[in-house]
Amino acid sequence: MKRLLSSPITEYKDYYDDSRFSLTWNLGIILLGALLFLTIIFYFVNPKFMLSHLFGVIIIMLGLANLYISRQYKKTAIFIGISGVIIVSSAIFLVGNSVHVLEPCWLIIITLYVYFALGRIWGNIFLIINMTVISLFLVFFVNKNLLNFSGWSTQLCIAMTLEFVLCGLILGAIIHQFIVTHQVAENKLKEANEKLRKRKIILEKKVAERTSQLNDALKEVKRHEKKFRTIFEMAPLGIVIVNTEGDIIDWNQSINSLWGYSNEEIRGKKYVEFTHPDDVDISNKAFEQLGNRGVELDLEKRYFKKDGNFFLAMTKAIVVKDVEGNVMFYLVMITDISERKNRESERLSIIWKTEEKERLKLGNDLHEGLAQTLVAIKFYASSFQLEIDKNPNKILENKFKETVGLLSLAIKQSKFLTYNLIPDALNRFGIQPTFSELINTYNDLKKLNIEFYSGINLKRYRREIEVAVFRLTQEFINVFENHITNKFIIRIQEKGNNLELTFLIELTSSDWIDIEHDNFKSVENRVLVFDGRVEKSFNENLFRLKIFLPC
DSSP states (O other): OHHHHSOOOOOOOSHHHHHHHHHHHHHHHHHHHHHHHHHHHHHHHOHHHHHHHHHHHHHHHHHHHHHHHHOOHHHHHHHHHHHHHHHHHHHHHHSTTSOOSHHHHHHHHHHHHHHHHHOHHHHHHHHHHHHHHHHHHHHHOOOHHHHHHHOOOHHHHHHHHHHHHHHHHHHHHHHHHHHHHHHHHHHHHHHHHHHHHHHHHHHHHHHHHHHHHHHHHHHHHHHHHHHHHHHHHHOSSEEEEEETTSBEEEEOHHHHHHHOOOHHHHTTOBGGGGBOGGGHHHHHHHHHHHHHHOOOEEEEEEEEOTTSOEEEEEEEEEEEEOTTSOEEEEEEEEEEOHHHHHHHHHHHHHHHHHHHHHHHHHHHHHHHHHHHHHHHHHHHHHHHHHHHHHOOOHHHHHHHHHHHHHHHHHHHHHHHHHHHSOTTHHHHTTOHHHHHHHHHHHHHHHHHHHHHHHHHOHHHHHHHHHHHHHHHHHHHHHHHTTTOOSOOEEEEEEETTEEEEEEEEEOOHHHHHHIIIIITHHHHHHHHHTTOEEEEEEETTEEEEEEEEEO
């Protein structure tokens, strides 16, 4: 029963054809039910009216059966409409003595059904036929029963006929206007559907193009991925891909060779597990800077092998980020440099041994030359001590000059060591004890010198002091000649038993640093030779040097 009252499934694709099919079917079911009910009623009330309703039931059942089988609603609607008009018209003309009130209503129902089921053309045709039938009945077949029932005259019946025709025309115009509006909406909907269909075609074309481009891009990505994978696997250096959590997510075969582990042993491990414990902190800080700043990591660190040993490797790493700047993973490249470091160590060892031999040879040569000079000074100083105890004379003065000459030669050699070798040359070459002994010998000789000149001639000693001042001044000028840009002041005055020699000069800070660390040694050594002392200060670009010499 439920299947009978519901609309059959159609094969029509057009929405309005499907709607008209449903209209024909549903209206046929309703008419069939209504006529069956009226047939039963008139069977008990007036059997003459039952026949027309029974014919209607048979006609509608035949139409619905055809519709159900053929799915052609237009033929069914035409069949039902024509059969309905014939049946209703036959009831009007065959039963002329009755007052026909319901038949026009049925004709209107049939007309509206044809309008909505088949459109305005068929609807107008059926409307004209039905109006003609009723008009003919009213004009030519007016009977006494109608006149008696209504009390109308013949003229009034004709006027009513014209009014009925006019109402029919108005009804047709209203229905026609409704159908036109309906068709306008339908046309607009069809236009919208056509636009949607065209857009669908365009979108499908674009989707096809994008799909083709995507497929090409995927092919290109796969090609690059295959190329990268080939380079990745065939690379002679070890390559590891590490995620942001420090887990190893991929590696090449060179890593297996370097670390000595199989793929199963490496899988699931963290990168730090293969790092030497002493290098873990440095490695973590370097990777943290790599992730924050994106600077390429270049680090020497040690890795563990499966056999328990470790090797030194050059580790280079880059960070790979997505389009939003988030870190995806780190690409770490590991190169074993143990053999290269061993070769460098051997080479440096050979160079060091060669330089050590040269250093020892140079030190021995310098040490021996300085030592020979020192022995000669000691010999002359001893003989000079013996003679000076007896009586000063010209011969002793000449010997003293020879001793001073030897001492000057020793000082020159000491200056050579100070100027032309590295600052710790005295200690490295073992000359410091000899040089200290030289200074002590000179101090002893200086005492003898003072005693000698005190007994011979104080004026000559003064002259020697002047020579010392001159030499100190000359040494001062030699040291500062590259830094003097303005005038400088030299002041000499006697204070007590000392001769005070003061130098004033304008210097820059950089010149002062150079003189302080490199060139001032010569002046200090010169003053030390004369058993003096030095005071120096630098303030507001003014350098002050005070030298105190005993007199």
